[in-house]
Amino acid sequence: MQFPEHILHGGDYNPEQWDDATIDADLTALEAAGINTLTLNVFGWADLQPAPDTFAFDRLDVLLDRVHARGFGVILATPTAAIPPWLATEKPSTMRVDFEGRRHGFGQRHHFCPTSPVFREQAQQIAGLLAHRYHGHPALLAWHIGNEYGGACYCENCVAEFRRWLLRRHGGLGNLNHDWCTQIWSHRFTHADQIPAPNALTEHWGGPYRSGFPIITLEYKRFMTEQFAACLEGEIEQIRHFDAVHPVTTNLMGAYEHLDYFRFASGLDVVAWDNYPRAIRAWPEMAFNHSLMRAVGRGRPMWLMEQAPVATTCRDVNPTRAPGVLRRWSLQALAQGADTVLHFQMRSAPAGSEMWFGGVLDHRGRTDTRTYRETARLGRELFQLDDLVGSRVEAQAAVLMDWDSWWYSRLVDGFSDHWDLVDQARQWHEALARHLGGVDVTDGRSDLSRYRIVVAPSLYMAHNDVIDALRRYVADGGILLTGPMSFAADATGRVLVDDRVDELLGCQVEERDAQEPGFGVELTLPDGTTDTAHHLFEILRPTGGQTAGHWRSSWFAGGSAIIRNAFGRGTVIRLGALLSQAGRRRLIASLIGPAPGHPLVGELEHVSRTCSRGTFDILLNHDQTPLAWTPPVQGVDLLTGRESPAGESLTIPAGDVIVLRRT
Template structure:
């Protein structure tokens, strides 16, 4: 069930907390000019809305949502749980992931949580519940956006124990597991569940995650990771549903991202959504395949194009500016494949850190005479006339 709207939603990720509040007036003036009617808010706002374990502060989010409602715009409200706040990582160090090489990370970056951490599960679920309790009846609320671009794996002891428990549930007996993995090869036959180690650079892999000595254990670990992260999603969705039984809930996928089985997730999403960032030299069949995958997840139901760049992608890889007309072409390709929304990352460029050079509808100078803004505005008008 995609959100019911009178037209294809047009807008995207909006992080006004990164800018002084006096800039917000100009943002909304430009949003109106560009036909922006939908804002994705709060994707990375955990440290803002919960500055300490026993403290919640919704002051900024209140103003953002109230302003959106006053401007007759709708909000896809994120739970903000894809990046843990520094206080959480400091107080509960087990929430930091252990990587493929066996290194326990310290605080930093994003997508930095261990899905097996009880502290993460408890606090992320509590935050989702508090957000739903506060905003379930807000006039701007259009959809819920849980976490963000789920991915990655953790190799800590908590996750290793969870993997062994998952294997018991899947295979039942060690004899069945040994048969499935063909462990007579290289003297790998297991005689106790505790002997099983997650496949990593320290165990079955060499030359990175794509080279494994035992395909069975690696495949099962991918399946386990899918279920572990899905468990995090379901916990947040359940917390939302306790206060809001009706508003559609989604999380944004990443097309043909291999480590997760999106078909396992599909029954639990009210609608599918994904972030489209094909290399600019990729043939159009690359995003076409991903669009069809997203539509197929829900048996042909429409999906949301949750993110695409209006111009450049420059947070991890540096890509050239999209050619004139390319944004329109990419957007209508998505619509033709079943997209019920055309959203961007991001609405106004970040003021700092690695996404400060990522494309945006509104650049740092806030001008409305750029080619990118003109193309977004023209597209917004076309989407309006489509009805």
């Protein structure tokens, strides 16, 4: 597989929106800004195939030759995220049926039914034609399949496929009835045709996360993940008929709720994702999402496929990137394992839904804007950082993230809706990063032995292979920290009662309580300090472990809130509380010593990447004041050439970034 040897800098460009003179001026401006890569053809299907048997590649032919002559590489997209009007109108079965049971007509994008045989045939045909025509083009760097897969369809074909999928998965209707415990609420099926689509017309009320039959909705999410993966893999197969050289990817979306990316993205050569954070103080969320995308790619470098150089659209409020933010967030992506910095978009669209979605070039194509100047500076700096390409993030800790657990914790009614598994994972990720630097995310199926500590904030649905992996990890000397509602259900959705888990944790849950937001309960931590927990409270009963923290208030004062259990050569900490961020940090500090140069102060982020060319320490100051860091080894800043002796305090100016190569 041929991967680029330099950092790719650029992003989506839509020249079909512009005349030739504008394109020429754009390419000149983009080249001057250090842009070397263009993503093309993401939404080009209607132009390439204006009628069922009519294809028009001439414009794309000219464009690829044109950008190659100017020195740009191309990530070429298959345009299958938005089907052309003729296909939607002539073959309405290609369009989705939504959660409310309505068949959609043509409009918007991402509107296709993933099980439609007609859609799959047409999508694979256009992918194959593109690969046949352009696989040897000298501008080609990689293939970009579709765009931002997601959502769900509830049409007749999907439901029929779902029923067949279930019978294969469970080995027949009798096993399915047993696994799903369908005696509850008179759900026992006597024929597969009785199994409904779990939507607003059947099992749900009040939205997609209020279900009278949560396991069928969980299974439908698993099923949809596999169907979208089949669409993706069908196009990849067509490309591989002609091209075994260039990597294939698509753009994921971080902690996106509708697809299990560990299952969906297993066939990609490189994982790529779109970074559109929602918060102003977004860097911890982005750090978690970068780590999650690395995990989906099994630790390999990933690609930042999209980010907004100015402002996004489609939200109720869309802040503009303040001065310096584009640079810092781009370098954070590199720190967290990206080999690319790609933006959406190169030039702001002249009209449509995304007309106010900012571009490197504005609507006039000006090169005297702040955004253009910042992009050009970034381009110059990325050229200095090519040695990072191919290196991997060093991590001493991991946070466990599992889509089944996320889905099921939201679907099952009970206790509290005021906590979220992914939010807990993000906060533990940040707490660990301040203590140790780089932190991985894992689904529990990667090699855990390299981590000093693994945190499973809420492994709500515990699969047998993950239980076995965690037992091996701890028995071999690891530290496992796990929180409320962990090991609550097995893979079929039943309440988990398992001696292996009891032995691992050294305790059982005696009782649970939940209270309204704002209601706090004090508890002691193993270091003797106190913390205040909210939302969900578990009273634990030791069955082999030792109480390491007690509840101090409420009716369960004196009960066990934290259990420490020795298992093999390792240790398990079972929390019955959702701790504050300060409590998380103190607990981590009591369990493991900090890495050299840690714990970090203020809004400072530190990640190390390593490869045969060396080890690189990237320091990002997300604060509005200067912050200090003491490098444990000598290094030189790749951006300034300034040397930093080991053991001497180094000041990172407000909002700045330092990239040290260890010497």
